Amino acid sequence: MKVILGVEKLEKIFSKQQILELEIAIGEWKEEDSVEFRIKSTQISDIYKCISVKVIQPKTQSGSYLHEHEMVSITENIFKPYLTAGTFLVVKAYPHKSVVVNVVTPNWLEERLVKKGVRVKDLALMTGINRTNISAWVNGSRPMSQPVKAMFYFFLTQPTYKKDILQSFFDDLASANIGSTIPVVTRHLSEEDIKHHVIKRARELDCQHTLGDFAKEITHVKFTEKRFLTK
Structure with a gap:
């Protein structure tokens, strides 16, 4: 296999010796x-x-x-000694892009299930997939196809449980500016949920408000359909 595909296109620009030197340099990089x-x-x-x-x-x-x-810099450095005045090099580099769902392995599944507090039978109930199949994927006795990996990846990385949604909500709240609007997954978090956890979180952080003060303040927080407006 040629070191440089389409190398013949260089023959009108470089000498045979220069092309040979380019092939040696690129061959070493390729290896x-x-x-x-x-x-x-x-x-x-x-x-x-x-x-x-x-x-x-x-x-x-x-x-x-x-x-x-x-990749662009290495290519330019290889060609630089052979580029005379008026000769330009245009490099299009395509680095490797791994498929995100390929992180899903039996070990990854086990770790995520423990972190989420989800059991195999819970997955079976929520996905409708036979428990035996799920167990085989989790313990590694059955290989996972790309669609199966994708299912596990998106299912186990999304905030599907209240504690995950609350954490995501507090992460957004911590970085929000006054008057900004934060999306809330209302099918999982009611207005009372949010008020309760805002008060609880404030106490955990040892804020200088009493619980009564927070209870009063929280009543002024405005809620819209799926958004939380900070005051």
């Missing part, structure tokens, strides 16, 4: 970071010469990946 290198096009006019390059980094065995700016 180290498993990049795929392609000359997309070259443009030659009376005023300038332009080389368009495409660099891709697929999945590697080491699991180590470069950022886009790093």
Whole structure:
């Protein structure tokens, strides 16, 4: 397999020796970071010469990946000694992008289930999937397809329980400015839920208001359909 795909397009710009040196340098980089290198096009006019390059980094065995700016910088440094005045290099880099649901493994499932306080039988009831199948995925005796991984990932990373929604709500509340509006999942949190937990949280933080003061203040908090307006 060629080190540089489309290398013949460089023949009108560089000498055979220069192309050989480029192939050696890119070959060493390819061996180290498993990049795929392609000359997309070259443009030659009376005023300038332009080389368009495409660099891709697929999945590697080491699991180590470069950022886009790093791939561009390495490519530019390899070509720099051979670029004369009026010769330009355009680099399009495509770093590896892992599929987010691939983090789902039996160990990940076990950890998330414990963190969420969810049992296998709870998953079976909530998803409608046979408990035996879920157990097999969780203990690793049955491989998970991508749709199954996606189901577990989104189900176990979303705030589906009141305690998770409250935590998300307080995270938003802590960073909110006065008068800002914070979305609230009202099907899980009632107005009373929010008032109760705001008071509880204030006491935990040892705020200088008494419970009575907070009870009065909280009555002035305005609630709209699915939003909480800070005062």
